[in-house]
Amino acid sequence: MNLLVAAKIIWAAGVIGWYLIRLPFERRVKRERVVDARHRVRELVLLSCSTLGLGIIPLLWATSKLFNAYNYPYSPFQLALGTLIFAASLWLFRRTHKDLGRNWSVTLEIKDTHKLITEGVYRYVRHPMYSAFFLWALAQAVLIPNLVAGPAGLIGFGILYAFRIGREEAMMLDTFGDQYRAYSARTARLVPGLY
Structure with missing residues (x-):
């Protein structure tokens, strides 16, 4: 099989897997009252911005010739590494939803019965x-050998993260006060022990 295919x-x-992981949680949280x-x-x-970078631009790359001029040589190693990283992201994504349960939301929301989750992957x-x-x-x-579609996810999601994390x-x-301060003091934001 062709490496690009x-x-x-x-x-x-991976995108379908992402959606299938999220779907049951989206259905469950719709019943929760947002306060x-x-x-x-x-x-x-x-x-x-995030959807454009992680979904629309790579979809256009995968289904059209729009960005073909920006393709670059590709190796089986890149394919294997990209696949492993995507699998790790899906595993972590599933764990976060499972650990959050009904506390999860797509946007900045606090539910009526919201709890601060500090167990599971949230321990780290x-x-x-x-x-x-x-x-x-x-x-x-890594997976998409294209100078536009490949990094589009880092840019699109990076914009969301940069402009949301402080507000979140x-x-x-505001919601959890000293409990959240103590939790913040013992955990990193994204990478255990680093950041």
């Missing part, structure tokens, strides 16, 4: 779901 299939399988929702329009813009980092998205973006950069942490401080 394999990369397209693996990327598509604090912040920055709705801003959130929509940031989610659009405060925002492992963002870690999972960055792993997806890194997998895309402020919301958690």
